[in-house]
Amino acid sequence: MMRLTISAIAVVALMGAAAAMLPRSPSIELSAAAMPPLQELHTMAGVSTLPVQDIEDQSLVFPPAAKR
Structure with a gap:
């Protein structure tokens, strides 16, 4: 068994x-x-042609988890 391990x-x-x-x-x-x-x-990716998206600020709806 030891020889097999050493060989491997x-x-x-x-x-x-x-x-x-x-x-x-x-x-x-x-x-x-x-x-x-x-x-x-x-x-190259054509980022300027993408539509502008409105992102709602949900920080008041989903507040960060309190540290314990």
């Missing part, structure tokens, strides 16, 4: 080491520099 741990460690050594595809790695500005995202 060794196999998992070897698989982890092998996965860490594999080269990563540059298409998978995203960085903050690849993110377009928020205003450009809004323009």
Whole structure:
């Protein structure tokens, strides 16, 4: 039983080491520099064409829960 556990741990460690050594595809790695500005995202999504919604203030109807 002990040999099986040690063997399983060794196999998992070897698989982890092998996965860490594999080269990563540059298409998978995203960085903050690849993110377009928020205003450009809004323009691409057409946010300005969405209808304006009136949101009722329900803070008096549903007050926040009291801290205990």
